Structures are given as C-alpha cells and as structure tokens.
Amino acid sequence: MKNNIIWKLLRKHVSTSQLVGFSLANLVGLGIVILAVQFYQDVRPVFNDEESFIRKDYLIITRNVTAVGAMMGNGSEFANGDIADLEAQPWCRQVGRFVNSEFAISATVGLGDSGRAMRSQFFFESIPDEFIDVEADQ
Numbered sequence: 001m002k003n004n005i006i007w008k009l010l011r012k013h014v015s016t017s018q019l020v021g022f023s024l025a026n027l028v029g030l031g032i033v034i035l036a037v038q039f040y041q042d043v044r045p046v047f048n049d050e051e052s053f054i055r056k057d058y059l060i061i062t063r064n065v066t067a068v069g070a071m072m073g074n075g076s077e078f079a080n081g082d083i084a085d086l087e088a089q090p091w092c093r094q095v096g097r098f099v100n101s102e103f104a105i106s107a108t109v110g111l112g113d114s115g116r117a118m119r120s121q122f123f124f125e126s127i128p129d130e131f132i133d134v135e136a137d138q
Helices: 002-013 016-047 067-071 080-087
Strands: 105-110 117-122
Touching: none
Parallel strands: none
Antiparallel strands: 105 117
C-alpha cells in the first residue's frame, strides 16, 4: 500500500524523462565510485610496501643530460672518483653501474608511400645481476 502511494506521488510530480535522467546519472555516479575504489585497491600496495615496485633500499643516481653538454662532448657517466666517493658513504652498502648497449637501436613509423616518417633512437642499459630481485625462471 505504501509503495503505491509513493509511486503515485512520483508519477504526479516527476516526468518519465526526469526519472530516466536521474537513473542514468545515478548509474554514472556509481560507476565513478566503483572505479575510484578499484583504483585505490590497485595503487595501495605500491605505497604500503606490499610487493611494491618502488623499493626503499635502492637509490638510482643520474646526471642531467643537456643538449649543449651533449654537443660539447660532456658525457652523463660518473667518473671513477665519483663512484669511489659514493662507496665511501656510510649509508651506502653496494654500488652498481648501468651498462650501455654497444649497438644502435631505432624505430621508424611511416605514413604509407608519402615518404613522411617519424624516427626515434633508443638505447638499452643493463644492471648487474645481484641488483635484480626476481629469479630468471620467474
């Protein structure tokens, strides 16, 4: 009986298009809330150290590479003295170096036979095996 009275009131003051609009807006809002909860669940382990890919026991130090420095021949590598200074620090347990590949890698994407293409050069680097915390068979 009570449902019948509420439905009569709704039908009297709310049109069908308004009811459909309200329903769609509620569905969209519910979808946004569900996506936000799912995103939170996916990102939470990263910041709580549960199988995080951001490890707190590694520190990667790089040098800035500028266009002017690259044209002047200034490399981005650390000198042996810089590495020795790092190894002498009390907070440093072990130092490893990235090893650059010795071969040229490039990728090209063309637009048909027009002769227009976009090209980019890539590089690969490797690190010593003792810094990799995943077994090779995994």
